[in-house]
Amino acid sequence: MLETIARLAMVRIATRSRESHEHQGKCTPYVQRVLAKALVDKPFKDGANKCVVRRSVKGYFDSRLNGQTHRVHLEKRTCSCRKFDITGIPCKHAYGVMLKLKVDPSDYVCEWFRTAK
Incomplete structure (x- = not known):
C-alpha cells in the first residue's frame, strides 16, 4: 500500500x-x-472605479469608498481592510489605487503566487 501511495505521489x-x-x-x-x-x-x-484616491505620506494612499477610508501601501502590499495582506492578491481599495496610478495589478501580487517561485 505504501508503494502505491509513493508511486501516485511521484506521478x-x-x-x-x-x-x-x-x-x-x-x-x-x-x-x-x-x-x-x-x-x-x-x-x-x-x-475600484468609485474609489477616491489621495496620496498620503511615505508611499501610503487613502482609498475612500462608501464612506470608509482604507490606507493602502502598494510596495508593502498592505491595505487596512486586511484582504490584500491575508490573500496576497489586491483588494478593491488597492485596485482603485492601481487604476489611478495606471499600473498592472499582477505586479503587486504576492511573490509566492509568481511563476518563478
Whole structure:
C-alpha cells in the first residue's frame, strides 16, 4: 500500500512540475483567473472605479469608498481592510489605487503566487 501511495505521489509531483515549467505568465494560473474574474465582476470593478484616491505620506494612499477610508501601501502590499495582506492578491481599495496610478495589478501580487517561485 505504501508503494502505491509513493508511486501516485511521484506521478502527481512530476505532472505538477511539468505544468509549472510550461506556464509562461507572470503569475500562477490561479491568480490570473482571480484577477480576470475581479476585472469582470461588476461590484468589484465598480467599487475600484468609485474609489477616491489621495496620496498620503511615505508611499501610503487613502482609498475612500462608501464612506470608509482604507490606507493602502502598494510596495508593502498592505491595505487596512486586511484582504490584500491575508490573500496576497489586491483588494478593491488597492485596485482603485492601481487604476489611478495606471499600473498592472499582477505586479503587486504576492511573490509566492509568481511563476518563478
